[in-house]
Amino acid sequence: MSEAHAPGARGPEGTIPLAVPNIGDLERRYVLEAVESGFVSSVGPFVAEFERRFAERVGAKHAVACSTGTAAIHIGLILLGVRRGDDVVCSDFTFVGSVAPIAYLGARPVLVDSEERTWNLDPALLAEELERRARVGEAMPKVVEVVHALGQPADLAPIVEVCERFGVAILEDAAESLGSGWSTGPLAGRQTGTVGAVGCFSFNGNKIATTGGGGMIVTDDDELAARARHLTTQAKVADVGYLHDEVGYNYRLTNLAAGLGLAQLERLDEFVGAKHRIAARYDVAFADLPLVLPPRLAGLDATYWLYSVLVPETDGRGRDELLGHLSERGVGARALWRPLHLQPPYAGAPVVGGTVGQALFERGVSLPCATELTEADQDRVVRAVRSFFS
Numbered sequence: 001m002s003e004a005h006a007p008g009a010r011g012p013e014g015t016i017p018l019a020v021p022n023i024g025d026l027e028r029r030y031v032l033e034a035v036e037s038g039f040v041s042s043v044g045p046f047v048a049e050f051e052r053r054f055a056e057r058v059g060a061k062h063a064v065a066c067s068t069g070t071a072a073i074h075i076g077l078i079l080l081g082v083r084r085g086d087d088v089v090c091s092d093f094t095f096v097g098s099v100a101p102i103a104y105l106g107a108r109p110v111l112v113d114s115e116e117r118t119w120n121l122d123p124a125l126l127a128e129e130l131e132r133r134a135r136v137g138e139a140m141p142k143v144v145e146v147v148h149a150l151g152q153p154a155d156l157a158p159i160v161e162v163c164e165r166f167g168v169a170i171l172e173d174a175a176e177s178l179g180s181g182w183s184t185g186p187l188a189g190r191q192t193g194t195v196g197a198v199g200c201f202s203f204n205g206n207k208i209a210t211t212g213g214g215g216m217i218v219t220d221d222d223e224l225a226a227r228a229r230h231l232t233t234q235a236k237v238a239d240v241g242y243l244h245d246e247v248g249y250n251y252r253l254t255n256l257a258a259g260l261g262l263a264q265l266e267r268l269d270e271f272v273g274a275k276h277r278i279a280a281r282y283d284v285a286f287a288d289l290p291l292v293l294p295p296r297l298a299g300l301d302a303t304y305w306l307y308s309v310l311v312p313e314t315d316g317r318g319r320d321e322l323l324g325h326l327s328e329r330g331v332g333a334r335a336l337w338r339p340l341h342l343q344p345p346y347a348g349a350p351v352v353g354g355t356v357g358q359a360l361f362e363r364g365v366s367l368p369c370a371t372e373l374t375e376a377d378q379d380r381v382v383r384a385v386r387s388f389f390s
């Protein structure tokens with residue numbers, strides 16, 4: 001998303017970048033160690049260490065590293081038994097990487113809208129849809145894929161309740177929400193990605209922690225973890241010459257990438273702290289403006305991975321006018337995700353609701369929030385935003 005700018009660098013003409021990786025000495029040290037060890041590919045000590053420490057960090061029993069977040073979701077759906085012709089519920093308001101793996105499997109996405117409170121999957125709409133299916137005798141979706149968009153946890157407890165009631169598995173797309181979780185209610189103390197049967201993370205260059213490109217599958221189920229490991233390594237049977245007992249995938253993370261990831265993981269608290277500080281400063285600076293600020297909900301602890309605001313439509317001046325205004329002032333802002341039901345490959349998918357996600361897209365603007373954003377640069381962003389309304 002934000003990879004138009006070189007890591008750590010300023011954009012053209014001193015543009016303040018939206019979000020760029022934070023790569024320091026620790027990252028350099030681990031990557032160099034991987035290079036010098038000769039283990040640069042998918043065998044090597046950093047992969048296992050990254051998996052072990054990641055599982056520990058998020059509070060899952062197992063973590064299996066993958067080449068991308070999209071690959072993690074693809075394998076996650078296979079683990080949960082998704083096959084051709086199945087329905088899979090997916091949040092409508094999300095990045096396209098959430099849904100493509102459903103299509104890879106020949107399954108049909110059923111797109112459920114967001115709620116205004118969290119900007120994430122609406123538990124009431126999901127309950128209506130599953131209750132409707134039960135009433136008319138329509139097959140249940142195989143999986144409900146819940147996205148925690150922009151670092152904001154979904155209101156997952158009622159989703160868990162309704163999915164348990166109808167026997168539907170949950171896959172959490174936590175690609176954008178590493179470091180976020182719940183602090184009150186039935187899920188108190190849990191982190192996003194560890195509640196559903198399977199959770200998937202991404203370490204793409206724009207995420208809060210990066211491996212250049214990479215992903216992670218987490219689960220508490222021993223068998224699912226073993227199967228994930230098998231499927232991501234070409235379904236190769238150990239110790240038997242080139243025997244592959246099912247169709248597998250070449251989805252393993254490289255040791256080089258895992259070295260980078262381990263360093264980023266060790267700095268995750270620093271990154272989350274920076275995102276919180278940036279979000280808190282924006283919240284104060286914009287408190288009197290006619291903007292909708294990102295959700296702040298007791299017990300749903302967001303990272304504010306991508307600090308985003310909603311622009312009111314006044315005098316025909318909305319999102320595009322604000323984006324243009326900021327661009328002219330060297331501020332690298334960006335629109336939010338176009339909901340999946342407006343994406344050509346998924347235009348025919350059933351939609352439940354559809355107006356909240358669309359409004360987020362039509363009104364949403366993400367503002368610079370790189371973990372290395374200086375207060376002086378943030379003040380420049382604030383002045384640019386305020387001058388739009390004056």
Ligand SMILES: *Cc1c(COP(=O)(O)O)cnc(C)c1O
Binds near residue numbers: 096098175
């Ligand atoms: C980034 C992202 C993905 C895909 O991850 P990649 O590592 O880029 O393949 C999936 N879902 C969401 C919500 C994402 O933001």
